[in-house]
Amino acid sequence: MKFEELSLANPLQRAVRAVGYETPTPIQERSIPSLLEGKDLLGIAQTGTGKTAAFALPILQRLLDSGKFRSPKTCRALILLPTRELAIQVEDCFKAYAQFTAISTTCIFGGVGDAPQKRNLIRGVDVLVATPGRLLDLIGQKAVSLKKLEFFVLDEADRMLDMGFIHDIRKVVAMLPPDRQNLFFSATMPDEILKLASTILRPNPVRVEVAPQSTPIERIRQELYRIDKRRKGALLKELLAEHPEMKKVLVFCRTKHGADKIVRVLEKAGVKCAAIHGNKSQNRRQEALGNFKCEQIRVLVATDIAARGIDVDDVSHVFNYDLPSEHETFVHRIGRTARAGKEGVAISFCSPDEESDLRGIEKLTRVKIPEGDQSIYDKLPPPQKETAESMMRNSRGRMSREEAQARAAETRNKQGSHKDNRGPRGRKDNRNENRENVTVQNAPADNTPNPQNGGRRHRRNRPGSRARRRMRESQSQQQ
Numbered sequence: 001m002k003f004e005e006l007s008l009a010n011p012l013q014r015a016v017r018a019v020g021y022e023t024p025t026p027i028q029e030r031s032i033p034s035l036l037e038g039k040d041l042l043g044i045a046q047t048g049t050g051k052t053a054a055f056a057l058p059i060l061q062r063l064l065d066s067g068k069f070r071s072p073k074t075c076r077a078l079i080l081l082p083t084r085e086l087a088i089q090v091e092d093c094f095k096a097y098a099q100f101t102a103i104s105t106t107c108i109f110g111g112v113g114d115a116p117q118k119r120n121l122i123r124g125v126d127v128l129v130a131t132p133g134r135l136l137d138l139i140g141q142k143a144v145s146l147k148k149l150e151f152f153v154l155d156e157a158d159r160m161l162d163m164g165f166i167h168d169i170r171k172v173v174a175m176l177p178p179d180r181q182n183l184f185f186s187a188t189m190p191d192e193i194l195k196l197a198s199t200i201l202r203p204n205p206v207r208v209e210v211a212p213q214s215t216p217i218e219r220i221r222q223e224l225y226r227i228d229k230r231r232k233g234a235l236l237k238e239l240l241a242e243h244p245e246m247k248k249v250l251v252f253c254r255t256k257h258g259a260d261k262i263v264r265v266l267e268k269a270g271v272k273c274a275a276i277h278g279n280k281s282q283n284r285r286q287e288a289l290g291n292f293k294c295e296q297i298r299v300l301v302a303t304d305i306a307a308r309g310i311d312v313d314d315v316s317h318v319f320n321y322d323l324p325s326e327h328e329t330f331v332h333r334i335g336r337t338a339r340a341g342k343e344g345v346a347i348s349f350c351s352p353d354e355e356s357d358l359r360g361i362e363k364l365t366r367v368k369i370p371e372g373d374q375s376i377y378d379k380l381p382p383p384q385k386e387t388a389e390s391m392m393r394n395s396r397g398r399m400s401r402e403e404a405q406a407r408a409a410e411t412r413n414k415q416g417s418h419k420d421n422r423g424p425r426g427r428k429d430n431r432n433e434n435r436e437n438v439t440v441q442n443a444p445a446d447n448t449p450n451p452q453n454g455g456r457r458h459r460r461n462r463p464g465s466r467a468r469r470r471m472r473e474s475q476s477q478q479q
C-alpha cells in the first residue's frame with residue numbers, strides 16, 4: 001500500500017513525503033482508514049511501529065474536514081502522554097505532519113514554568129499534547145478547558161498506570177464531552193488496562209494489534225552476559241572498546257545513582273556519554289538527548305522512566321545493564337533499537353541476584369537469550385569480593401555487622417556457583433577468597449575501643465560528629 005491510497009488531503013500527503021515516509025507501516029495501514037471513518041480505536045503497539053503517525057494523520061485530516069475553529073482557551077484534540085520527552089516528540093510529529101496546514105499545536109508538561117504554556121493557550125489550540133499533571137494544573141487555573149474537545153488520545157497507557165497516573169487520567173476523562181472520538185494505545189494489554197480502556201472508548205472499538213503482545217521485535221539480535229554486579233562497568237567498557245560498530249548505544253539501568261555511576265566509569269575510559277534521569281533538569285535532559293541524536297555522544301545512560309520518552313532513530317545497541325524487575329519493561333527497552341525496519345542488538349547483563357528476573361523475561365518473551373562472546377570474560381579484571389565492610393558501607397548504616405557478614409558469605413557462595421567467578425584466562429580466581437575474613441576478623445565486632453591502636457575506635461565505626469557532641473554533652477551532664 002502507498003500513502004497516496006489513503007484518503008489524506010494534499011497538505012498531509014506533502015508532509016508525509018517531506019518527512020521521508022514512502023509506505024505506511026502495518027499499524028498505519030490498519031488504523032488510518034478506520035480512524036478516518038470516525039471509529040474509536042484500541043491499539044496494541046510498541047514504540048517504533050509508527051503509531052504516532054497512525055493516529056496523528058487521521059486526526060489532522062478530520063480536523064481539516066470538520067470546518068470548526070478553535071475557541072480561546074480550548075483544544076480540539078488532546079493527546080495525553082506519560083513523560084515530557086514523549087510529549088515533546090509527539091508534538092514535533094504533529095508539527096511536521098501539519099506543516100502545510102493552518103492547524104496549531106502546543107505542548108504542556110511539568111518541570112518548567114507554566115507562563116509560556118498558558119500564553120500559548122490563550123487563543124486556543126487545535127492539538128494539545130500534554131502530560132496529566134500539568135494539564136490538570138492548567139485546567140485548575142482556567143488556562144484551558146476540555147469542553148470543546150473532539151478527539152482524545154491516551155498513549156502509552158500501560159506506562160501511565162505504572163507511573164501512578166490512573167487518578168489523573170480518571171479526572172481528565174470525567175471532564176471530556178461525551179461526543180468525541182477516542183484512541184487508546186498501550187504496548188501491553190493486561191486486564192487493568194483493558195478495564196481502563198472500556199471506560200474511555202465507545203462500545204466495539206476497532207482493535208489493532210501490530211506485534212504479538214510482549215514479544216520482542218524479531219529483528220533484534222540478543223546476547224546475554226552473566227556477570228557479577230561490580231564487574232558490569234568493566235564489561236560494558238570492554239564491549240564498547242572491542243566493538244566500534246556500537247555507535248549509538250542506549251544503556252538502561254535501574255537507578256538514577258546507578259546511571260550517574262556508569263557515566264563516571266565510561267567518561268574515565270574516554271567514552272563520550274551522558275545520563276538522563278528524573279534528577280536531571282529538563283534542559284539537561286533535552287541537551288543530552290539532542291547530543292545523542294546527533295551523535296555528539298556515543299552512549300546515553302537512562303533509567304526506565306526517563307527513557308520512556310526517547311524516540312531516537314538508529315539506536316544500534318541497547319544494553320540492559322540491570323535487568324528490569326518488571327519484565328514487560330524489558331520489551332519496551334529493547335524496542336528502542338531495530339526501529340523502522342532497521343537491524344538492532346540488545347545486550348543484557350545478568351548478575352547472580354538477577355537470575356530470577358532473567359527467567360521471568362525469557363518466559364514472558366518466549367525467547368531464550370543466547371550467551372554472548374565468552375572470551376570477553378578473560379579480558380576483564382578479576383572480580384573483587386563483596387566484603388562485610390563494603391556491604392555495610394553501601395547500606396549506609398542500615399545493615400548491622402552480623403547481617404553484613406552473613407550477606408557477604410551468602411554472596412560469596414552464590415558467586416562460587418556463577419559462571420562469572422573467573423579471573424584472567426578463565427581460571428577460577430581465589431586471590432580474594434579470604435580477604436573478607438581478614439578484614440572482618442581484624443575489626444572489632446562492636447563499637448568498643450580497639451586495644452591494638454591505643455584504645456581509639458575504628459574510624460569507620462566511630463559515631464558521627466553530631467552523635468559525638470551529644471555523647472560529650474551527656475557525659476558532662478553526668479559529671
Ligand code: AMP
Nearest residue numbers: 021023024025047048049050051052340
Ligand atoms: P513511533 O512508533 O511513532 O514512535 O515511530 C517510530 C519511528 O518511525 C519515528 O522515527 C517515525 O518518524 C518513523 N516512521 C513512522 N512512520 C513511518 C513510515 N511510514 N515510514 C518510515 N518511517 C516511519
